[in-house]
Amino acid sequence: MIQTIRNAWRVPELKKKMLFTIMALLIFRLGSAIPVPYIDGNALQQYLDSQSGTILGLMNAMSGSAFSMATVFALSIQPYINSSIIIQLLTVAIPALERLAKEGGEEGRKKIASITRYTTVAIALLQGFGYYTLVKSYGLVNGGALPGFWVGLVIVISFTAGSAFLMWLGEQITEFGIGNGISIILFAGIVSRFPQMVMDTISGFQRWMAVQGGAEKLMADNEGMTEEIAQQYIELMKQGALAPWVIALIVIGMLALVVFIVYINNAERRIPVQYAKRVVGRKMYGGQSTHIPMKVSMSGVMPIIFAQSIASLPATIAAFTGHSQDTTGFWGGMMKVFDTTMPFYSVLYFLLIVGFSYFYSTMAFNPVEVANNLKKNGGFIPGLRPGKPTCDFLMKVLSKITMFGALYLSVIAIAPIITGNLVGYQSLAIGGTSVIIVVGVALETVKQMEAQMLMRHYKGFLE
Numbered sequence: 001m002i003q004t005i006r007n008a009w010r011v012p013e014l015k016k017k018m019l020f021t022i023m024a025l026l027i028f029r030l031g032s033a034i035p036v037p038y039i040d041g042n043a044l045q046q047y048l049d050s051q052s053g054t055i056l057g058l059m060n061a062m063s064g065s066a067f068s069m070a071t072v073f074a075l076s077i078q079p080y081i082n083s084s085i086i087i088q089l090l091t092v093a094i095p096a097l098e099r100l101a102k103e104g105g106e107e108g109r110k111k112i113a114s115i116t117r118y119t120t121v122a123i124a125l126l127q128g129f130g131y132y133t134l135v136k137s138y139g140l141v142n143g144g145a146l147p148g149f150w151v152g153l154v155i156v157i158s159f160t161a162g163s164a165f166l167m168w169l170g171e172q173i174t175e176f177g178i179g180n181g182i183s184i185i186l187f188a189g190i191v192s193r194f195p196q197m198v199m200d201t202i203s204g205f206q207r208w209m210a211v212q213g214g215a216e217k218l219m220a221d222n223e224g225m226t227e228e229i230a231q232q233y234i235e236l237m238k239q240g241a242l243a244p245w246v247i248a249l250i251v252i253g254m255l256a257l258v259v260f261i262v263y264i265n266n267a268e269r270r271i272p273v274q275y276a277k278r279v280v281g282r283k284m285y286g287g288q289s290t291h292i293p294m295k296v297s298m299s300g301v302m303p304i305i306f307a308q309s310i311a312s313l314p315a316t317i318a319a320f321t322g323h324s325q326d327t328t329g330f331w332g333g334m335m336k337v338f339d340t341t342m343p344f345y346s347v348l349y350f351l352l353i354v355g356f357s358y359f360y361s362t363m364a365f366n367p368v369e370v371a372n373n374l375k376k377n378g379g380f381i382p383g384l385r386p387g388k389p390t391c392d393f394l395m396k397v398l399s400k401i402t403m404f405g406a407l408y409l410s411v412i413a414i415a416p417i418i419t420g421n422l423v424g425y426q427s428l429a430i431g432g433t434s435v436i437i438v439v440g441v442a443l444e445t446v447k448q449m450e451a452q453m454l455m456r457h458y459k460g461f462l463e
Contacts, residue, residue: 207241
């Protein structure tokens with residue numbers, strides 16, 4: 001990967017694209033530090049720090065801590081992701097949108113993109129209002145003598161404008177930079193939290209060290225400390241304490257997860273294809289053998305991102321309306337059920353990843369279209385007749401590969417949640433998902449760089 005980046009840096013055109021991407025990410029991080037007026041960011045950050053294992057903690061991780069600091073980019077690209085989910089599902093369900101996507105050509109794709117943008121703004125308005133309701137319910141809004149309507153309008157418009165700007169910035173990265181812009185922004189937001197995760201781990205180890213000596217050592221080191229105060233201090237330090245074996249398990253697990261993701265991401269099923277010989281004039285065409293590559297992880301990281309958005313939606317609505325797990329009644333129960341550490345959330349998350357994996361695989365690979373193209377060009381799979389038998393075989397192979405890929409994504413997304421519950425380190429529920437997204441986006445971006453170098457016949461890469 002490092003060698004590929006170095007080679008790409010030597011190509012002037014790719015160097016410009018990489019610099020453009022870096023500048024766009026700097027703008028993203030700058031906007032993530034600009035606070036929205038009338039909100040007490042320090043008090044909000046203290047509250048959300050205590051919600052590290054919940055839906056709010058998950059949204060904070062995806063936004064690169066901008067959510068907890070109430071900055072302009074607090075909503076991050078979540079409205080755009082939700083909008084993409086809605087439009088893609090409606091494209092399958094509504095015939096008019098399906099015809100527009102398949103038969104409309106470039107103009108149809110532009111109309112679909114335009115509809116997605118308008119939907120993003122509408123969702124951002126709703127989420128911005130929900131964010132305002134959340135901070136207002138905890139008394140974190142301070143507009144002074146200004147009318148409440150004006151304060152709320154400024155806050156909601158600021159969040160909406162930030163989300164719309166990130167959507168535009170992502171499109172600019174896709175067009176003029178390297179990789180998929182939305183994925184790159186999500187990648188940058190997650191990576192920006194890694195130093196804080198390291199500091200939290202060090203703090204957890206220091207807490208563990210502080211309680212090893214027991215109350216007697218504390219009273220000996222602190223003259224005048226009573227046994228009751230020492231016991232209270234120990235109980236307080238036990239919260240979030242991380243033993244060395246737990247830290248070692250986390251590091252080894254994360255490294256193994258990265259290796260596993262890279263291995264599966266490069267795995268593919270190659271279906272042999274033979275082209276019949278045909279004579280055109282005085283020349284003979286065909287007769288060569290090739291293969292159809294079917295990737296195991298055909299849908300990439302998108303099923304995880306989409307499943308995450310859908311699974312967190314109920315609890316997000318409850319949180320935005322000012323409810324928490326301590327709330328009695330329906331909303332409090334919903335927050336507890338949809339907590340990222342609860343079994344129900346894990347099961348729902350698992351099923352959604354499987355469902356979106358099948359959804360994306362059918363969009364990325366159409367067996368009917370592939371079978372028809374093979375038949376038109378005189379190609380066939382050895383042992384199968386062209387046409388319907390070939391299509392049925394491809395659908396069978398696609399179903400098996402998609403199931404394995406879906407189970408792979410589901411297991412590595414759920415395993416950190418289970419491990420976090422066993423060792424008592426709830427941040428793993430977010431850390432595992434973050435590693436999947438970061439590694440997946442990094443691999444996809446590097447592959448795009450390699451493809452662009454290959455198109456330019458870059459000698460160093462071809463050797």
